[in-house]
Amino acid sequence: KKPQSDSYMWLNRTSGDTDKPIVLYEYQPGRGAKHPKEFLAGYKGYLHTDGYAGYHDLGEDITVVGCWAHARRDYADALKALKGEDKNYAHDTVAHKALVQIAAIYKAEETLKDLTAEERYSRRQREVKPLVEAYFAWVHEQDPATILSQKTRDGLNYSMNQEKYLKVFL
Numbered sequence: 001k002k003p004q005s006d007s008y009m010w011l012n013r014t015s016g017d018t019d020k021p022i023v024l025y026e027y028q029p030g031r032g033a034k035h036p037k038e039f040l041a042g043y044k045g046y047l048h049t050d051g052y053a054g055y056h057d058l059g060e061d062i063t064v065v066g067c068w069a070h071a072r073r074d075y076a077d078a079l080k081a082l083k084g085e086d087k088n089y090a091h092d093t094v095a096h097k098a099l100v101q102i103a104a105i106y107k108a109e110e111t112l113k114d115l116t117a118e119e120r121y122s123r124r125q126r127e128v129k130p131l132v133e134a135y136f137a138w139v140h141e142q143d144p145a146t147i148l149s150q151k152t153r154d155g156l157n158y159s160m161n162q163e164k165y166l167k168v169f170l
Contacts, residue, residue, distance in 0.1 A: 010035060015048075033057065051162045066165030072102045074155035081151060094142060095152045098159075101135045129170050136163055 008031050012024040028035045033054030040047070044061040050070045058064070078095035090096050108128045112120045139160060144153040159166065 006030075008035075010039070012039065015046075046168075049165075051158060051165070056165075063168060064165050065168045066162045068102060068105065068166060071155070071159050071162065071166055072099060074151045074158060075099050075102075078149045078151035078155065081149070093149070093152065094147055095149065095155065097138075098135075098152075098155060101131070101138065105131045105135065124170060132167060132170060135159075136167075139163075 006029075008028050010026040010028055012022075012026060014022045026035075026039060031054075036055060037058055040058055040062060046063050046065050047055060047058070048065045048067060049055045050067050055064050075095040075098045079090055079093065079099070082090055082093075105128060108131055109124070112123055112128070115123065136159070139156055142156050144156045147153050147156070
């Protein structure tokens with residue numbers, strides 16, 4: 001291929017729960033859904049991904065888990081884009097309010113990391129799930145059409161479109 005042609009590196013990594021993690025970079029000439037489908041053929045289990053739709057049709061043996069880092073990214077970018085006087089009002093923005101709620105989810109989840117799977121599940125239901133449900137209730141109350149920041153609208157739309165996958169970890 002010509003050096004100027006599009007190429008894609010697909011990143012695959014084992015979970016953090018393994019003794020010997022593997023990170024694999026796989027070159028592919030395209031971004032089509034056929035690439036993860038071929039790579040993951042025969043795999044059964046959880047797949048933690050971004051919101052790329054190509055991951056959502058990999059078969060019933062694969063459970064897609066949405067990525068909260070991707071859910072918060074557009075909100076963070078919206079705050080970074082504030083300039084001048086607008087920075088004084090950052091705490092009043094939808095983006096900031098979203099980040100505060102997502103940070104609370106992260107903080108609650110962080111307290112569970114050293115528990116057994118059973119303990120983690122039980123506490124996640126009691127402590128994290130209400131935060132996640134409150135976040136999505138709040139997201140659905142927002143009207144993206146009334147928000148000036150494109151990045152904030154993108155963040156809201158991402159959360160709405162990925163809600164099913166972002167809740168899988170619960």
